[in-house]
Amino acid sequence: MNIKEASQITGVSSETIRYYEKIGLVPPIDRKETGVRDIDERIIRRINFARQMRSAGMSVENLQKYIQLFDADENNQQEQLDLLQEQLEVLEEKRDDLTAAINHLTFKLANHGKHMTTFEEELHELEQQQQKHPKPLYDDVDVKK
Amino acid sequence: MNIKEASQITGVSSETIRYYEKIGLVPPIDRKETGVRDIDERIIRRINFARQMRSAGMSVENLQKYIQLFDADENNQQEQLDLLQEQLEVLEEKRDDLTAAINHLTFKLANHGKHMTTFEEELHELEQQQQKHPKPLYDDVDVKK
């Protein structure tokens, strides 16, 4: 498969696929005799994985580190686990923000009949409803990490 | 409250709060006689909201549009609903990627004892497990929107 087809399948532009190969987010891709990339299912998986992680909010730099730890499979067990744990925490925090954002939009869509006087009133209303992870507006200082 | 305290409470830097005010992600902030910003709970809510939406992956531009629709509360009902719906879809797609990423990391952490020969093997293993939203690797072309 050539790069254009791979691009259509993954939703990642050809340019970005080349860029990802260059910086190591996907491994070196085999070439045909003519030097043209010959992309197989294994590479498609890696492109999709990179896309997914990037979309999830992992930086290119962290994704590089992450991948290097696995591709160069030395005994960096502890280092791996630390990076994993750290990234997991970042993503979980992002997930909470994302969930709150989705709830906000869903709430708006459900309540678009009712008229609220101010944006602030609405935000307040929403905070009331989010008594799942109960979070005060602020405790004392240094609330956000 | 001054901008530094607001920054500590929200986790958004003072510079970014000023920037958000300038571009309209938070409304004009009241000043003391000396010209210094006097930040109240209402503004804290708006800063937190902006931070949340940004972290969730909404662009500054879309967030501006979104906020303008509410602050200038004219009869743009349909326009509002369209923007809402559109943003909701973007965020839901992001959530799916994020969920997959979190699953990947969680899987890694759970299986760090077992040694997998290749990254690809592992990705494949994971795809097998994700038969929740069953997604083939690709159907025909034009899989990703």
Next chain:
DNA sequence: ATAGACCTTAGAGTACACTTTAAGGCAAGC
């Protein structure tokens, strides 16, 4: 009253992640 820590603005600078350009090669169809 001088230092230190906060604040203000406008505008320049930076980091990140692509994206485009330039210059050229290969292969198929008319």
Next chain:
DNA sequence: GCTTGCCTTAAAGTGTACTCTAAGGTCTAT
């Protein structure tokens, strides 16, 4: 054999979202 459409590389350019700098003002404590 020439156009079309794909491909290649290296390097320069772009867009987004901050982040920093310069030049100056105010407030509190010593």
